[in-house]
Amino acid sequence: MDGDLRGRRQSLLSGAVFAVCMAGTTLPTPLYGLYQQKFDFSELTVTVVYAVYAVGVIGVLLLAGNASDAVGRRPVLLWGLACAALSAVCFLSATSLGWLYAGRLLSGLSAGLFTGAATAYVMELAPHGGGSRATFLATAANMGGLGCGPLLAGVLAQYADWPLYLPFAVHLALVACSAAVLLRLPETVGERRPLSTVRPQRPGLPPRVRAVFGPAAAATFVGFALFGVFTSVSPSFLTQSLNVHDRALSGAVVALAFFASTAGQLVVGRVGLTRSLPLGCAALLAGLALLAGALWWELLPLVVLSALVGGIGHGLAFRGSLAAVAQASEANRRAAVISTLFVVAYAGISLPVIGVGLLAGPMGLEGAGLVFIACMTLLVSVAGLYLLRRPVPATEADEARRT
Incomplete structure (x- = not known):
């Protein structure tokens, strides 16, 4: 019983980390209008900035989507959180359009690293017999996190000061907390191999x-x-x-x-x-x-x-x-x-x-x-x-x- 309770708690915590990372990928959504005013770019540029994210995700899925099977879930998820943190720093430092491109690319890299590894991690930490519930938890963490990003940024931008900075500062703090949580969770990959063994999929x-x-x-x-x-x-x-x-x-x-x-x-x-x-x-x-x-x-x-x-x-x-x-x-x-x-x-x-x-x-x-x-x-x-x-x-x- 204690093992099942521990497994459910660990699975929930890993799901929360998953949600925090995915929230960062949609955080800029309600802020693009403010960036347009600040940097004076067109609607086409908004869509290209947005699409750079997908380039990062697809690149990671093809080149290193199976990395967590080799080196372990936690190292890959920590890399993903590092990319999420660097993305937030780019937006906090944004003085030109190039910072937005860099931030979105790093955000895509973080999502690409998390998509497969975090889904597997949530399911592997679940107690025996809880596979179906863990699958939904992973899905809910993914989509729920994506939904929380624009909601958080929109509320902070509307009702607090520094609309282009506070959402990313808050997310940076959440990423730091997530890293602390992740370091306390167990690794689920038994036999790990060096990163050099990872091949593009x-x-x-x-x-x-x-x-x-x-x-x-x-x-x-x-x-x-x-x-x-x-x-x-x-x-x-x-x-x-x-x-x-x-x-x-x-x-x-x-x-x-x-x-x-x-x-x-x-x-x-x-x-x-x-x-x-x-x-x-x-x-x-x-x-x-x-x-x-x-x-x-x-x-x-x-x-x-x-x-x-x-x-x-x-x-x-x-x-x-x-x-x-x-x-x-x-x-x-x-x-x-x-x-x-x-x-x-x-x-x-x-x-x-x-x-x-x-x-x-x-x-x-x-x-x-x-x-x-x-x-x-x-x-x-x-x-x-x-x-x-x-x-x-x-x-x-x-x-x-x-x-």
Whole structure:
């Protein structure tokens, strides 16, 4: 009993460290408007600064995504916290646009180091028989942390002094506390190898996975693209088109999408894998439609509903996609296939956002957003129709639920 209690406590503490790191990656979201005023850059530059983060994540996933299997979980997570701390220092020191690029790149490196290692660490610290709960804890820490970042920055920027400095100072203190916590947690990798043994991971896609991977990747791409637009340009849209200058409200709208995703991922356990992917596609379509209405009629309630519905769709589609490709993969290729799905996800969070930035100049933010919505609607519709015609095979848990 004492061992189970200790395992639950350690798993919760590792989840809290995970959340702190991920919060730093979305911390600048409600502050981009202030940086635009300070450094006088365009909407395109905002999207490029945002997308630099994805470059860092994808680079780490491909080059060192399996590093924690060799050198241990704690060393990799400590490197991730160091990158998060350096990112905060860059934003605190920002006197030009270059500091923002450096801060976002370091933030991406921290997220890339944490994504796989922290997920495995949370699950490995859990007591025997608590795997399902630990999986949700890791997911909730990831998405919940991403949601807490804009909420924290928005509230501090709106109601406290030094809006471009205090959020990062607070996060730097949280990172220091997280490092202290991490140093007291046990290592879970038994046989460790030197860092020189780590080799770049090549994304893999065996033939038996391809039929499932296509629609799963499309749904994942759209879900992360929707998040990318929300976290990069929605604060500008709220300010410029809806005349909303409350940064706490702007941060809360973005946070709502991430919290709704956590709720959507929790629902997957109830509806089953076979239904979660098509339901996720349907919810993403509804979220895109609501966002289109918000852009067309310039209505704040539709923006909020879009964040809520689109976030739930993201959670259903993403957790369903992960489960589907993991189920279809052979054990010795599973990590490579999942890495490929994460590369697709972070391509979704960056490439469409840059496209919106490019179109925002000649077409305006609303027009660029509508073009983005049309493209994403087509993509997720094709994925949804495919899944209706060729559903993902049910798992044993799904069959047990039906009986």
